[in-house]
Amino acid sequence: MKIMQKIKGTLIPIGGNEDKGIEESEIYTLEFIDDGILFHVVEAAGGVDANIVVIPTASSIPVEVGENYLTAFSTLGCKHVEVLDIRSKEDSETEHAIELIKNADCVMLSGGDQSKITDKIGGTTIHSILIERYKNDEGFVIAGTSAGAMVMANEMIAGGSASESFIKGAVNMYKGLGLIPELIIDTHFIRRGRFGRQSEAVAKFPNLIGFGLAEDTGMIIRNGNECTVIGSGMVIVFDGSTLTHNNEKILKEGTPMTMANLTIHVLSNGDEYNIKTRKVKVLPIEAPFI
Amino acid sequence: MKIMQKIKGTLIPIGGNEDKGIEESEIYTLEFIDDGILFHVVEAAGGVDANIVVIPTASSIPVEVGENYLTAFSTLGCKHVEVLDIRSKEDSETEHAIELIKNADCVMLSGGDQSKITDKIGGTTIHSILIERYKNDEGFVIAGTSAGAMVMANEMIAGGSASESFIKGAVNMYKGLGLIPELIIDTHFIRRGRFGRQSEAVAKFPNLIGFGLAEDTGMIIRNGNECTVIGSGMVIVFDGSTLTHNNEKILKEGTPMTMANLTIHVLSNGDEYNIKTRKVKVLPIEAPFI
Numbered sequence: 234m235k236i237m238q239k240i241k242g243t244l245i246p247i248g249g250n251e252d253k254g255i256e257e258s259e260i261y262t263l264e265f266i267d268d269g270i271l272f273h274v275v276e277a278a279g280g281v282d283a284n285i286v287v288i289p290t291a292s293s294i295p296v297e298v299g300e301n302y303l304t305a306f307s308t309l310g311c312k313h314v315e316v317l318d319i320r321s322k323e324d325s326e327t328e329h330a331i332e333l334i335k336n337a338d339c340v341m342l343s344g345g346d347q348s349k350i351t352d353k354i355g356g357t358t359i360h361s362i363l364i365e366r367y368k369n370d371e372g373f374v375i376a377g378t379s380a381g382a383m384v385m386a387n388e389m390i391a392g393g394s395a396s397e398s399f400i401k402g403a404v405n406m407y408k409g410l411g412l413i414p415e416l417i418i419d420t421h422f423i424r425r426g427r428f429g430r431q432s433e434a435v436a437k438f439p440n441l442i443g444f445g446l447a448e449d450t451g452m453i454i455r456n457g458n459e460c461t462v463i464g465s466g467m468v469i470v471f472d473g474s475t476l477t478h479n480n481e482k483i484l485k486e487g488t489p490m491t492m493a494n495l496t497i498h499v500l501s502n503g504d505e506y507n508i509k510t511r512k513v514k515v516l517p518i519e520a521p522f523i
Numbered sequence: 524m525k526i527m528q529k530i531k532g533t534l535i536p537i538g539g540n541e542d543k544g545i546e547e548s549e550i551y552t553l554e555f556i557d558d559g560i561l562f563h564v565v566e567a568a569g570g571v572d573a574n575i576v577v578i579p580t581a582s583s584i585p586v587e588v589g590e591n592y593l594t595a596f597s598t599l600g601c602k603h604v605e606v607l608d609i610r611s612k613e614d615s616e617t618e619h620a621i622e623l624i625k626n627a628d629c630v631m632l633s634g635g636d637q638s639k640i641t642d643k644i645g646g647t648t649i650h651s652i653l654i655e656r657y658k659n660d661e662g663f664v665i666a667g668t669s670a671g672a673m674v675m676a677n678e679m680i681a682g683g684s685a686s687e688s689f690i691k692g693a694v695n696m697y698k699g700l701g702l703i704p705e706l707i708i709d710t711h712f713i714r715r716g717r718f719g720r721q722s723e724a725v726a727k728f729p730n731l732i733g734f735g736l737a738e739d740t741g742m743i744i745r746n747g748n749e750c751t752v753i754g755s756g757m758v759i760v761f762d763g764s765t766l767t768h769n770n771e772k773i774l775k776e777g778t779p780m781t782m783a784n785l786t787i788h789v790l791s792n793g794d795e796y797n798i799k800t801r802k803v804k805v806l807p808i809e810a811p812f813i
Binding site: 398399423425426428429432447465466467469475477478480488489490491492493494495496497498499500501502504513515516 | 718805
């Protein structure tokens with residue numbers, strides 16, 4: 234893999250759907266189809282003739298989730314959708330899996346437990362192919378909802394208590410797939426009150442940018458840099474580069490944290506964010522919903 | 524009342540206690556005594572000989588709440604504690620009420636529904652006395668927990684859905700007692716996930732500073748300006764003066780908001796904030812818990 238080359242692929246992390254109280258409620262992740270997020274995924278992948286591969290590895294009910302995505306994409310008119318039900322590292326090394334990923338225009342990672350994706354795909358041949366194709370193939374799309382969005386980061390939020398947030402150690406970090414190492418991605422952001430854990434994650438890695446994706450909301454990230462909000466909610470951006478004080482490194486676990494001058498942006502449909510310049514470009518108020 | 528004179532009194536807003544799922548759970552507001560917050564209130568009021576008046580007006584169970592405070596203050600050794608059970612504007616005009624407030628060293632406003640305090644005390648004689656004494660009497664303390672903290676502001680958060688936050692109209696504002704008009708105060712901040720509604724409140728009044736008080740956490744505000752965090756949690760400060768974009772004024776109700784460059788501070792025990800300069804002064808890491 235060449236370093237510093239311009240990234241040609243597109244990432245679409247999605248915040249997950251309405252929280253109905255079931256942890257990482259993967260069985261509900263398809264309701265957002267009505268609001269057009271999945272339509273944006275198909276459009277970015279080149280339209281209804283795109284080869285779409287659904288990976289339900291994060292889910293505890295991969296068969297049902299896979300079937301739901303087949304139905305959802307077919308409702309949108311997609312003709313070439315396959316489910317790749319990876320349940321182990323070995324599954325990630327099969328010829329079948331490798332062929333599917335090599336020929337996909339779009340890979341869709343379902344919700345569930347993000348650590349499962351790292352454990353079963355991380356470091357395998359299809360992980361390498363995903364990175365390679367994301368970097369080099371114009372129009373190649375990797376979309377993911379909930380766990381499937383969070384795993385796109387390198388420093389991945391693996392879990393953490395919302396009620397204990399801002400107490401050092403409340404957030405658990407793990408390695409993600411490293412597709413966009415500049416970000417820390419959190420999902421279900423509004424309904425589950427995840428400001429605290431994203432703040433702690435950004436305090437741990439203050440050079441990274443935190444994205445908190447609300448339910449039914451996504452980001453289209455082009456060239457690893459240019460981000461546009463889609464969906465009905467908002468994306469909260471945490472920029473730790475302005476911090477003048479951050480005691481995360483020296484605090485004991487279980488101690489409340491101090492952070493001074495954290496910069497926050499609240500972005501909604503059509504608003505843009507540039508990862509390299511860390512600048513916001515907001516939509517004119519009269520612009521139509523995208 | 525003289526304008527621009529230096530304020531001599533002390534305010535101690537407190538974030539309320541652990542949320543056990545009962546809205547504005549006033550019956551639990553006394554558990555924080557163990558963690559020393561009520562001790563700080565007594566100390567600021569001059570110690571155990573201070574005249575303390577408890578006003579349980581916000582509560583739906585004022586008799587029980589009043590009794591709980593009597594027990595709590597007496598456990599701390601306080602000798603002169605009275606409950607002033609105001610249930611109407613008329614109750615706020617009685618000679619008894621006026622005398623108690625005139626002679627108090629400390630007034631403690633309980634949790635419950637903050638709008639009740641505005642409706643039953645706002646604009647009455649004891650409201651005027653509270654403001655007058657807060658401005659002129661060195662050592663006069665007004666403390667309040669939950670609703671009793673929120674009502675200290677002028678632009679008061681009266682309610683609002685956490686899950687619908689960042690959607691314009693999700694927060695309901697009402698008039699508070701106006702003791703510290705520079706602030707918008709929210710409580711139960713971490714466990715109830717109230718970042719969104721405080722952000723919307725600050726977007727509505729971007730010249731004001733938002734304080735989000737966590738459970739079991741308070742601010743000692745001296746001279747209407749110098750704030751010190753007490754308790755086991757944190758205070759999140761929202762400074763809207765850095766906003767470069769804020770479409771709150773022009774959005775329709777029900778529309779997701781955009782805000783760029785909101786400044787956030789996360790402060791914990793011993794950290795200080797200056798309202799006039801909007802500057803944070805953090806505690807050295809080796810400092811003892813206060």
